[in-house]
Amino acid sequence: MTDNANVLDAVVVGAGWAGLGVSYSLARQGLRHAVLERGRIGETWRTQRWDSFRMNTPNVQTVMPGDCYDGSDPFGALTRNQFVALLEDFARRNELPVEPDTVVTELAGGHENGGYRLITSRGTLLARNVVIASGNLNCPVRPVWAAALPPGLRQIDASDYRSAADLPAGAVLVVGSGQSGPRSRKNWRKQAEQSSLPPAGSGGSRGTTEVATSCSGSSKADFSTCVETRSFDLRGAFHLVVCLG
């Protein structure tokens, strides 16, 4: 029989800004809880954003519960590191019970006290409530046709992309015109100019091909099914960067 004292009121999975915000509310209610994080606070922002990343949310909106923006640049945008620092500061100031390096691997309901059992990389926990705040954009999704592209064509997910310096010389095709695609493209363009490569769009094996295209999940290995249709010669020295959710 499990002692009730060992059952937490709640467990929050994930210490991104959703998980920390929930933890703040739970703490204000005086509820016993833990925030389990597989890495460090803001792990997604530390490991899945490119080096020159800046938030698309203005500073005035990039605030945590209970806080308000009082800086001098309300419409500026935080860098990746500044945003991580903001999350860390919020957790520290509010003494949130974050347990880093704790991966939740299993969650089961029907526990004898009416709660949940969580299996983690550091043991088992029991809780009456579980809040899943593990993020919804952490797993790259490649269109099925990506598997059929020529093996010599290097493919990188936006979450693994850090900077243009990591890409081999050659043209680059950006697939995806959401948040990541156009901003990575801007980044390449800037770096290409800085490193005296031929200007974007000039073609050739050394140029950065400045293309962002929205593709549907077609099973075909060509790009004719793209929403924004263009043709690409994939026999050339292209490096394909897949920038989809």
Ligand SMILES: Cc1cc2nc3c(=O)[nH]c(=O)nc-3n(C[C@H](O)[C@H](O)[C@H](O)COP(=O)(O)OP(=O)(O)OC[C@H]3O[C@@H](n4cnc5c(N)ncnc54)[C@H](O)[C@@H]3O)c2cc1C
């Ligand atoms: C390229 C890109 C740019 C974006 N830019 C912005 C922006 O500028 N402004 C904006 O508002 N939104 C932006 N978003 C959306 C952004 O992802 C969400 O706003 C925000 O990260 C969601 O916060 P979250 O706390 O739900 O998830 P996350 O920040 O992803 O946090 C989830 C946490 O859960 C942890 N976790 C996952 N699985 C487990 C597990 N099994 N056990 C323990 N821990 C686990 C992760 O390590 C992570 O720390 C962007 C998204 C992408 C992909």
